[in-house]
Amino acid sequence: MRVLSCILTEHNLWLVLLAAFVCISGGWITLNLLRRAESTHDLQRSGWVFLTAVAAGSSIWCTHFIAMLAYEVAAPVTFDPILTMASFLLAVFGCAGGFAVTLSRLPRVAPEFGGAIVGLAVTLMHYTGMMAYHVDGIVEWNKGYVVASVLLSVTFAALALHQAIRRPWRFAGIAGLVLFVLAVVSLHFTAMTAVSVTPLITGANLADPYAMEAMAVAVAGGGLLMIGTGVASYMIDERASRESIQKLQHMALNDLLTGLPNRSSFADYLQNEMEHAEEDGVKLAVIGIDLDRFKEINDLRGHKAGDQALKAIGRRLARLVKDGEFVARVGGDEFAAAKRFRSQNELLDFVARLEKVLFEPIRIDDFETVTGASIGVAVYPDDGIDQERLVSNADLAMYRAKADVGRAVCFYESKMDEAARARHMLAQDLRRAVELEQLDLHYQVQTSVSTGEICGYEVLVRWHHPERGAVPPSEFIPIAEESGTILVIGEWVLRTACREAASWDAPYKIAVNLSPVQFAHADLAKLVHAILLETGLPPARLELEITESTIIADKSRTLHVLRQIRALGVTIAIDDFGTGYSSLDTLRSFPFDKIKLDRSFMSEVDQSIQAKAIVRAVLTLGKSLDIPVLAEGVETDHQLEILRVEGCDEAQGFFLGRPKPVEQIFQVEAANGDEEASFSGRVPPQRMRRR
Template sequence: MMLVMACIGGKHNIWLVLLAAFVCVSGSWAIFRLFQRAANTTGPEKIGWHFLTATAAGSAIWCTHFIAMLAYDPGAPVAFDAVLTIVSLLVAIGGALVSFVMATSGSSWLTPITGGSLLGVSIAAMHYTGMFAYRVQGIVDWDMTYLVASIVLSVVFSAVSMHLAVNGKFNRRLAAASGVLALAIVSLHFTGMTAFKITPLSTAGAFTDHAALQAMALAIALVGMIVVGTGLVSYLIDDRTRADSYQRLRQMAMNDSLTGLPNRVSFNDRLDREIRAAGNTGKRIALVCIDLDRFKEINDVRGHSSGDEVLRTLALRMSDLLRDGEFVARLGGDEFAAIHHAHSAEALNGFLARIETAMFKPIRIGDFEVTPGASIGVALYPDDADTKEMLINNADLAMYRAKADRTKAVCFYEQGMDETVRARRTLAGELREALDNNELDLHYQVQTAVSTGEVRGYEVLLRWKHPKHGFIPPSEFIPLAEETGLILQLGEWVLRTACAAATSWTPAYKIAVNLSPVQLSHADLPKLIHEILLETQLPASRLELELTESTIIADKVRTLHILRQIKQLGVTIALDDFGTGYSSLETLRSFPFDTIKLDRSFMSEVETSPQAKAIIRAVLALGKSLSIPVLAEGIETQSQLSLLDAEGCDAAQGFYLGRPAPLDQIMISGQISRIEAGIAA
């Protein structure tokens, strides 16, 4: 069509016409690429992209016009007015800028059509301004029919092109909009040139140097394409920057920033895909939930930077142990999850063994080592669940069972776990309510001198009488309190209540209060004890704190530091359950204990087991050599008490001497009752 119209209204250089067409088509494609970016941005960035688009559009339209003008041979000398020529370029750029802004300024379907119509008017204004800059030695006549037709064609095609650019699928609308815009530019120019009639007055000075003419056209085309190319390169650079930013954002959105492992979003996506695949193939997958055992303690004792280092180390270990079909993610905090294609029990057990090894291998941070440990729960799809939510819930239940059972780190889901865990969660909530509603009580068990029967003091024992279930044993609710973190609040209540009660005792006996490992790991424990002693006015020498060696072994250096702070207050320290667990001479040598409490298990066997009797003698001899008094627990018979007396034991405690009881049951006329040795309470 363009070539046909080029033949109307005068001779044209076909090569320059083709060059003009190339500039027009390529420019139109670049214009709508840039326009699409402008339409998808906001704020100052949107204005910037509109300016780039308008500059490229004005340059492409102007270059197309002037190359085509140079292709036209009127048969008479010609020249160009410099001012009007520059004005025509500015008209094209300014009009395009206004039209593009208008086309994206509203949501109505008329908005792009209005903007496109304005673009058509701008193209026509540029063309006819450029024509006024065209100076020819001849008589110029205009065919108004063709002139009006050229403007109408420009407006209609430009409106259609903008409508296509804003609506429809991008790839298709881009090609269609570019083609229609090129048609708008070409139809305007050649229809307008058909309206342009010249009667030469002179042929002298007419263009005869076609090489110079072509060189000028090529220069204009080159400048125009440089301008368009600059805009297009900006688009490509921005597109790449956006792609890189998207990848970075996706990386941040799908991966944990601390460890680099996939995060919860990635985990859910992967689990969905694995479940769909397993449903189609009939294969099994294992979901493994992992919760660190000592992460809170590491954070509290060593600081969050050490906790972060532990997480990074564990993440690296787990990444290194993965094989084909295995996946691990960090869900948040100290929680991890893994997915394994459970082709066989042997393969699954091998995978779990690798995870367990990674979790329990010591981690060196600076000058100390920590062993984070973990509770690991496993549930199988579709054996244990038929939905993702149920699978996650069941793996969690298995993990909580592993956390409650200190004898094993890995636990598989069993159907009965639902009821058990639900009951434990209910009990945990009720324990919190019991503390808030003052439903807990303290019982006291007497500690006497073995040789004289004189009361030395009382051990404070926490008791909980549930309104429905009756007495809940401490062996059940204390571990639950430790798991939920309630033990800190419970321990503070016990210490404050016991110290306040003991203040009014006559005689002023000592009280012994047990410390949980969780309490001992708390950095503010010495400060809390000091505040309670000041608040209750109980002399520090009347308070004894009991802890087991398993509590100490977790972090000997820090525990020793805390115990020394406590002893500086005047409080005494007792080593509880000695003879079991990690008992060692090194512990007795390193820590400032004031009392050794011999575990009750030895007393239960002393009358039948020579080995138990030998251990008791050894412990008593050890205590004497270190000048540390020994208190034997679990005394239930007179013969046990007599044996301890014969061996030189300092103190004893047990049902034979006195059962744990509330304070009001051991008070006699405002005095703490004296329980003579050999008289059962």
């Protein structure tokens, strides 16, 4: 009651309210700045602690000074400037020490201990300020109130920082602010209750109350300016932090190149949509998208052009999505989409829009291209009830679409799982095919078009599966390349073919196909050299065939390897010429020993003027570059006659001889104790012995 009586009867209440406003404002920004300091480290934390201390010390000192001016005493009053400034510095640096301890890694009671230091700093500030308060009168102190003021300040300050640091819930901030204000206010007014002044008649003029009020307002203005500086710093950092967080979140959830959501965002979206679909009784389509000809853009035009193509596709996809639709980039040239729908027509419309934008031409610098895409669709809950299953089934459907040249969109069917499992089992069996001696070599004859003489044989690998029987190369070769088994198979084919050819007396060439995987993962030149030395086959009798896509994959490395192989004396042929890239730059970059014209042109050469013109052009090109040309896929006498007229060098095909095991090519006959063999084909028989 004595304290309340002191406030109500011995103070200017208007100035008391002004002091309270400054204290509350300062306390609010102080606690907010302290929390910001807590989230930082090292030098940055030190900066925030200092700023917090300035805001806290300024508000505490201003509260004290304004309340001092509000104290009404019937005696002249003056202030010692040195002690007044000292009280301000004590408030600032005392708070800085308390806040530093609060945020330190000292014992568990650091916040409470730091709060106690802040409470002591408030006490020192107040009583130093009272020493600066000079009044013409007899000043008496009540020690009990002095001790009580110190205990209240220390206790409330410790509790305030305890709430601010250890209590993260919503109302902890309000409680901390109330306690902080009580630490300052309880100290000041309890201490003011402890003092009593008996005025002396000295003849000095009493202080002008209006001047005192003006001074209080000026102090409040200065204090609020300091507090405002803290507020501005907090707001600037808050906005910068929020913008940084938003930017980091955007980078984490979006693809940097296209701006579309990334794989993580797509997974989160699917999870939420699956839950909503179950609640709302609707369906959700998961769509896998893989660009068909993106690699060609990268290989022929460079990665910059590939990036431009992806950006263009990303912009188109972003523009087409409507409510309930989602599109993301989940990999290099892979995209994914999701669509919530009730009727099948809604899904078909979305898929049609996707197909339209993916097949629209894209202009990149000075050329125009169409990437195209393979699209696979799986539907929740029909095709799966968990996210992983749905995405997997959409991928299965997408790969089915990619395998079917005439279809861009494929919906998931349960039998696709069976095909995938069968493919996986086939890959496992293929890994042991060499070890179990399930592979065999067949040879297809290559003859001179003008004379009909045998020039050599192309080596073709065959797989006889113990349960499935003969597995076509078109089926197991892609699997071997995907799994890496082609390295083992390729080495076995090369070694076996060289060993068998070395046993022939006639010096026919053998042509062995090489996979792009062998160039990427094997020391091919060293392997070829070792096999030639091991089998004793002359290098001139070995011809290695590569497709142009092998060179495009890594041009500089591939050409380097080819030069190493050619230096051994082995010849190099470019296979399937006329399809795919067929760029003249490839022929210019490496002097091939033979061009093999793709079989697709021979199948149409009888009826198609265009096919015949292309055949003539390739033959003319070969003559100009002094490179012999071999035509594949000759199946009729008329086709062979066309090649003869056009001046083709060599040919192979079913008309000239089907691929056969070496035992069937050479029919063994016993004569005079020697083994004789004659070629059984449509070309003139050739005589040769077999060792």
